Amino acid sequence: MKLLTTTRGPEETQAIAALLAPAMVTGDVIALEGDLGAGKTTFVRGLAEAIGIEPNRVSSPTFILVQEYESDDVRTLVHVDAYRISDESELDAIGWDEMLEQRDAVVVIEWPERVSARLPREMMVVRLVHAGQDERDVEIVIPESWRERFAMIADRWPGQIISTDSSSATQSPPTSDAVCPVCEEALVTSEHHPFCSERCRLVDLGRWFHGRYSISRPLRDDDEFEL
Ligand code: ADP
Ligand code: MG
DSSP states (O other): OOOEEEEEEHHHHHHHHHHGGOOTTTTTTEEEEEETTSHHHHHHHHHHHHHHGGGGGGOOOOTOOOOOOOOSSSSSEEEEEEGOOSSHHHHTTTHHHHHHHHHTTTEEEESSSGGGGSSSSEEEEEEEOOOOSSSSEEEEEEEGGGHHHHGGGGGGGEEEEEEEEEETTTOOOTTTBBBTTTTTOOOOOSTTTTTTHHHHHHHHHHHHHHTTTOOOEEEEEETOOOO
């Protein structure tokens, strides 16, 4: 599941973080991607405030790689800035694996690219991109297994929500008489389940995007992608 929006000013980026906060649970890891000044630390401030931590306590940990903020909330916030990591072996010195396995904290990581080999398989990825002096494009990718938790914010999300559910193949493999809901061809492989191909998945996504879900006829070669 992907959430897209554009924020206009730091307060809006903080508000986005606060909107996500109620759906987060201890054990969650959030990777914050974006250039210098994109708003990663601003995002962490919004998250901190939402879970009862004084937002002004949050700064980029510059020399201290990791900062931990306790809150009255049950959730501790662990804030990592990997910018200065030059060698992944440095992570062992700070007990990286234990930190990520800490089940009583939400862990947010700035500059996750620097520690890419040591990130968990399941995490939320927040990408912040400069789109003007005070504007930032925000893209948030949420693991499918977290989807239910985040359904609660769907009504209040100030932007687009894109379903990226192509991972259900392992949960519900197609039966022998299953057909693709877009082109109605028999499903042979489960790779793009419940669709027969990447193309049909994209067509379905395009329809969803445009609020059109009805299937009036099978897909033809001259159909255009609507994304
Ligand atoms: P990073 O941690 O990514 O280096 P910071 O959060 O420390 O970035 O800094 C972001 C800077 O950009 C702050 O000075 C903030 O006030 C400013 N800013 C302007 N517009 C926005 C916005 N829409 N979202 C976040 N920060 C913004
Ligand atoms: Mg920062």
